[in-house]
Amino acid sequence: MDRRERDSAGRPRNARPRDGLGRPLARGMAGVPRAPEGLVRTPADTVDEAQRLFDAGLPFHAHEVLEDAWKSAPEAERPLWQGLAQLAVGFTHLRRGNRVGAGSLLVRGRDRIRPYAADPPHGLDIAGLLAWVEAVRGALEDALMSDADLPGPRLRR
Structure with a gap:
Protein backbone atom coordinates (compact mmCIF):
# COMPACT_ATOMS: atom_id res chain seq x y z
CA MET A 1 0.00 0.00 0.00
CA ASP A 2 1.30 3.46 -0.96
CA ARG A 3 1.46 5.59 2.20
CA ARG A 4 2.79 8.77 0.59
CA GLU A 5 0.81 11.95 0.96
CA ARG A 6 -0.87 13.06 -2.26
CA ASP A 7 -2.41 16.25 -3.53
CA SER A 8 -5.91 16.52 -5.03
CA ALA A 9 -4.57 15.40 -8.42
CA GLY A 10 -2.97 12.28 -6.91
CA ARG A 11 0.65 13.51 -7.20
CA PRO A 12 2.94 12.68 -4.28
CA ARG A 13 3.47 15.68 -1.98
CA ASN A 14 5.26 15.97 1.31
CA ALA A 15 2.98 17.93 3.59
CA ARG A 16 5.41 18.02 6.51
CA PRO A 17 6.24 21.52 7.72
CA ARG A 18 9.68 22.86 6.79
CA ASP A 19 12.07 25.30 8.39
CA GLY A 20 13.42 28.38 6.64
CA LEU A 21 16.04 26.34 4.81
CA GLY A 22 13.57 23.72 3.64
CA ARG A 23 14.49 21.01 6.12
CA PRO A 24 11.49 18.87 7.11
CA LEU A 25 10.23 19.34 10.64
CA ALA A 26 8.25 16.93 12.76
CA ARG A 27 4.56 16.79 12.02
CA GLY A 28 2.63 19.24 14.15
CA MET A 29 5.50 21.74 14.42
CA ALA A 30 5.08 25.23 13.05
CA GLY A 31 7.06 25.66 9.87
CA VAL A 32 7.70 28.47 7.45
CA PRO A 33 4.78 28.97 5.05
CA ARG A 34 5.62 27.58 1.63
CA ALA A 35 4.87 28.99 -1.77
CA PRO A 36 2.05 27.08 -3.44
CA GLU A 37 3.43 24.44 -5.82
CA GLY A 38 2.60 24.49 -9.50
CA LEU A 39 1.69 28.18 -9.56
CA VAL A 40 2.32 29.70 -12.98
CA ARG A 41 3.58 33.27 -12.62
CA THR A 42 4.77 35.75 -15.19
CA PRO A 43 8.56 35.88 -15.49
CA ALA A 44 8.55 39.31 -13.78
CA ASP A 45 6.43 38.01 -10.90
CA THR A 46 8.67 34.94 -10.59
CA VAL A 47 11.82 37.05 -10.36
CA ALA A 62 13.01 30.82 -3.77
CA HIS A 63 14.06 27.54 -5.38
CA GLU A 64 10.46 26.30 -5.32
CA VAL A 65 9.26 29.47 -7.10
CA LEU A 66 12.02 29.19 -9.71
CA GLU A 67 11.31 25.48 -10.17
CA ASP A 68 7.69 26.28 -11.04
CA ALA A 69 8.96 28.70 -13.69
CA TRP A 70 11.33 26.05 -15.06
CA LYS A 71 8.52 23.52 -15.38
CA SER A 72 6.15 25.95 -17.12
CA ALA A 73 8.64 27.91 -19.26
CA PRO A 74 8.91 27.70 -23.03
CA GLU A 75 11.49 25.11 -24.09
CA ALA A 76 14.08 27.77 -25.02
CA GLU A 77 14.02 29.21 -21.48
CA ARG A 78 13.94 26.03 -19.44
CA PRO A 79 17.73 25.89 -18.98
CA LEU A 80 17.64 29.49 -17.69
CA TRP A 81 15.01 28.78 -15.04
CA GLN A 82 16.58 25.44 -14.17
CA GLY A 83 19.91 27.18 -13.69
CA LEU A 84 18.37 29.85 -11.49
CA ALA A 85 16.67 27.14 -9.41
CA GLN A 86 20.03 25.36 -9.07
CA LEU A 87 21.65 28.57 -7.84
CA ALA A 88 18.91 28.78 -5.20
CA VAL A 89 19.48 25.17 -4.14
CA GLY A 90 23.22 25.75 -4.08
CA PHE A 91 22.72 28.74 -1.82
CA THR A 92 20.38 26.63 0.34
CA HIS A 93 23.13 24.02 0.74
CA LEU A 94 25.57 26.77 1.61
CA ARG A 95 23.26 28.09 4.35
CA ARG A 96 22.88 24.53 5.66
CA GLY A 97 26.67 24.20 5.90
CA ASN A 98 27.09 21.79 2.98
CA ARG A 99 29.91 23.52 1.13
CA VAL A 100 30.60 20.63 -1.27
CA GLY A 101 26.97 20.35 -2.36
CA ALA A 102 26.73 24.13 -2.61
CA GLY A 103 29.75 24.33 -4.88
CA SER A 104 28.48 21.59 -7.19
CA LEU A 105 25.03 23.13 -7.60
CA LEU A 106 26.36 26.64 -8.05
CA VAL A 107 28.57 25.40 -10.89
CA ARG A 108 25.67 23.57 -12.56
CA GLY A 109 23.45 26.62 -12.24
CA ARG A 110 26.20 28.90 -13.55
CA ASP A 111 26.73 26.70 -16.58
CA ARG A 112 23.01 26.71 -17.39
CA ILE A 113 22.53 30.48 -17.15
CA ARG A 114 25.79 31.44 -18.90
CA PRO A 115 24.37 31.16 -22.46
CA TYR A 116 21.86 33.92 -21.58
CA ALA A 117 24.57 36.45 -20.61
CA ALA A 118 24.78 38.10 -24.04
CA ASP A 119 21.07 38.94 -24.12
CA PRO A 120 19.59 38.51 -20.62
CA PRO A 121 15.82 38.01 -20.66
CA HIS A 122 13.31 39.40 -18.16
CA GLY A 123 15.65 42.06 -16.78
CA LEU A 124 17.85 39.40 -15.18
CA ASP A 125 21.41 40.38 -14.29
CA ILE A 126 23.10 37.28 -15.68
CA ALA A 127 26.56 38.88 -15.61
CA GLY A 128 26.02 39.81 -11.97
CA LEU A 129 24.83 36.30 -11.12
CA LEU A 130 27.87 34.78 -12.83
CA ALA A 131 30.14 37.11 -10.85
CA TRP A 132 28.24 36.22 -7.64
CA VAL A 133 28.82 32.50 -8.24
CA GLU A 134 32.54 33.04 -8.74
CA ALA A 135 32.77 35.26 -5.64
CA VAL A 136 30.98 32.66 -3.51
CA ARG A 137 33.11 29.84 -4.90
CA GLY A 138 36.26 31.85 -4.21
CA ALA A 139 35.15 32.55 -0.65
CA LEU A 140 34.40 28.85 -0.17
CA GLU A 141 37.81 27.80 -1.43
CA ASP A 142 39.65 30.43 0.60
CA ALA A 143 37.40 30.03 3.66
CA LEU A 144 37.31 33.84 3.81
CA MET A 145 33.82 34.08 5.27
CA SER A 146 31.48 31.92 7.20
CA ASP A 147 28.63 30.46 5.18
CA ALA A 148 26.18 32.71 7.01
CA ASP A 149 28.09 35.86 5.97
CA LEU A 150 28.09 35.15 2.24
CA PRO A 151 25.57 37.39 0.47
CA GLY A 152 22.66 36.00 -1.47
CA PRO A 153 22.19 36.52 -5.19
CA ARG A 154 20.71 39.60 -6.82
CA LEU A 155 18.54 38.53 -9.72
CA ARG A 156 18.29 42.06 -11.18
CA ARG A 157 20.56 45.09 -10.99
Missing part, protein backbone atom coordinates in the same frame (compact mmCIF):
# COMPACT_ATOMS: atom_id res chain seq x y z
CA ASP A 48 10.20 39.46 -7.89
CA GLU A 49 8.97 36.65 -5.63
CA ALA A 50 12.24 34.71 -5.79
CA GLN A 51 14.21 37.86 -4.90
CA ARG A 52 11.84 38.61 -2.02
CA LEU A 53 12.46 35.10 -0.69
CA PHE A 54 16.24 35.37 -1.11
CA ASP A 55 16.18 38.71 0.72
CA ALA A 56 14.13 37.13 3.52
CA GLY A 57 16.75 34.38 3.97
CA LEU A 58 14.55 31.70 2.38
CA PRO A 59 16.59 30.36 -0.56
CA PHE A 60 14.86 26.95 -0.48
CA HIS A 61 11.52 28.67 -0.97
